[in-house]
Amino acid sequence: MSENPAPSAPPPSSAALSPSAVQASREVRAVISRLRRRILKASEVEDITLGQASALARLSDKGGVTASELASAEGVRHQSMTATVASLAAMGLVERSPDPGDGRRLLITLTAEGQRRVEEGRQARTEWLAGQLQDRCTEEERRAVIAAMAVLGRLTRD
Helix, strand or coil, rough: CCCCCCCCCCCHHHHHHHHHHHHHHHHHHHHHHHHHHHHHHHHCCCCCCCHHHHHHHHHCCCEEEEEHHHHHHCCEEEEEEEHHHHHHHHHCHHHHHHHHHHHHHHEEEEEEHHHHHHHHHHHHHHHHHCCCCCCCCHHHHHHHHHHHHHHHHHHCCC
């Protein structure tokens, strides 16, 4: 017999938030936003857009999804994702095939070249960030980052 977790409490009103919680929230959001842009720039490839790269990464994690499912996961309109998938297919990075369970639907999967591009991008981003942490931070600071990530990670789990 499984137990359902207690429902989440509604967020406190801004009057009930401590100044440190508000400051931490602002700083975390600002740093994550800047860091995300820098990390993505580290693996920038001139022949694909950020939207295309994001769709490729999502397909790497899921694979075998419809354009509608991919659009929903990426938070874009179906028509926009259809255009993105068409351009990725033209570059040989994805392929579309009939869904074995419903021949009216097309499933989108990465080609071997698409998977290679995703892996290269991930490797470039990992190397860039590891290099920055190595060159610009002390061992103690890197350990502090690891501890902070554990704290932030708890915020993402339900």
